[in-house]
Amino acid sequence: MASLFRAYGRGLGALLILIATLWILALILVPLGAMIEQSLWWKDSKGDITLQIDRLYNDMATLQLDASGESDAAKKAGLEAQIAQKQAEATALEAQETNPPKTYGLANFTRMSGLHFYIFIRTIIYALMVTALALVVCYPMAYAVALASGPRKAIVLTVALIVPYAINELLRVYAWLMILDYRGVINGILGWLGMVDLDNRGWIPFLENPSAVFLAMIYTYVLFMVFPMVNTLETLDRNQIEAARDLGASSFRIHRRVIIPHAKPGIAVGCIMTFMLSAGSYSVPAIMTRGQGGDWFSQLVYRQFFESNNWNMGSAYAVSLLVVCTAFILIMMRLFGVGLRDIAK
């Protein structure tokens, strides 16, 4: 902080710190804190509370009747005090009914049903598979882009990767939907070739298979895998590749011993990004499965919020996913032996 002041002067330094603090508060701590807080409590709406209130009002009505027929002033005052007390009780219960008390605890997490837990695990496995597939697809691509000789080739490849990304994510997912649909492009071509019979619903149900979601996800998140890898690969001294070749190493060995170790931070970042995006993706599975291919966990979270209207449960689900993603980051960093410092590069 002292160095910040020295570099930018007191006023500007303080301003920078203020902005950074606001940034961290607004973008990280507050939303996250709100979500975690939300997930840790629930409201007990006791079913019999309405009954109690009804009973109190009945009692009050009876007492009222007694009071109106009573001539002894002392007794009447006694009855009226009773009514007032019951009224107070009823008011308190009514307040509880409209705004039940919060109870804090971990029940939101432990209350996940077996089916939901199964979907949770399955989503994580799917996201891992998407990440692994994306890595396999993207590594050669990143390698080709990064080591392309001559600026022209690099430009062409970059444009080929980036231009599709100028198109909205939803449009790209819908494009895959159209390609893989029952009467989509592929089935259409197969039908035209006479290999499937569209008229008798003899199409191949691509969309009912989880791999349709995989495909669209890999396509959607390719860039997040490719770019970090390209970044690190570009910093590799090509002489190292040539030196390895000169020493007699096969291409496979050069990749395994020289290139991949160098690209590790990029691979780690790419995997983390792809995993987080696919584990948390809502639109891709929602569009691609159309309810036919089994839910992803993100769809459950959505339903908790907007269909069951149970925000606490929804938050708990979201936090669970967050915990897994964070664990994934830490595991990747450990596995690849990279620190935050390498990733920031």
Place this chain on the structure above:
Amino acid sequence: MRGKDVRLDQVSIRFGDAVAVQPLNLTIEAGEFFSILGPSGCGKTTILRTVSGFIEPTIGRVLIGGEDMAGKGPNERPTALIFQNLALFPLMSVAENVAFGLEARGVAKAERLKRAQELLELVALGGYGDKKPSDLSGGQRQRVAIARALAVEPSVLLLDEPLSALDLKLRQHMRAELRAIQKRVGITFIYITHDQGEALAMSDRVAVMSRGQLEQVAAPDTLYAEPATPFVATFVGEQNVIRGTLRRISNGMASVDTPLGPVEGREVGTPAIGAPVLVMVRPERMTLGDGRDNRIPATLKARHLEGPSVNLECTAAGQTLTVTLANGPAVRELPDDLVLGFGRDDARVYAEGALANG
């Protein structure tokens, strides 16, 4: 390890339309320490990469040990290349670096680490196997690169300006070291440099290149004493260059008319009578006073003390001439007007041609 000879047979290399190396023939003997010397961009690296197999010659053949290397990749040739920037693997330990070539050949781990240790001892880095290259000094890294290259038992070691990143002291030390290693292992070294001192100090023979062409291939002494072209004469060592017109040649001696008066010198490559020529005299071959074959009156401009020697900067007819004399009482007090002298055999007369410095 046994050295092999390297032959470039009418080799020419083009990149697109640009000719990087003009057709040239070159034979490097087995076990020789051979240097290729030339200014930046003259095609040295290109030749080295052609020998190592990263570049196929556009025309011509490369033969190593008599075997045509056409179609053989860098990993199939009996060569090892030491890169200009060394290209050590930064994520591997020093021992792993040295053992990498053996690893690529499928040598078992224990065996290759033992071999790496031997090589590290050869380059006096026995205790450094577990360190990372980044923990070493420039000179030590240099030696790791040599050990790594030697590990694959090449017949020809190719070195691309490996000392250029080191400071002067270390460079001088590494020269001796390299030469000693070459003597010890006995393989062919092809050494690239643009530092003439390096080439002269280490090599059995030196090839001087300019703009993709071979100018001269000779032993260091010959190169210095009898440069074949004006380029070599001015690129290797210092030279006083006097322009003139050739009047006559007799018995290998040329008489030249120059703005400084008539000068006689040994003719090189039979220039034509009446043609413009260049007379070259090394500063240390000039003396003060009369009594030599050639005599040039000059004015002393400056005196640069080098320690054991003194450089006198003189002008004659508007041209700068440098004389290098042994330091001593005789050169401490000098008059402004001097007479410079040199023998006929100290001057070499070339037909007009390209010089090394512009």
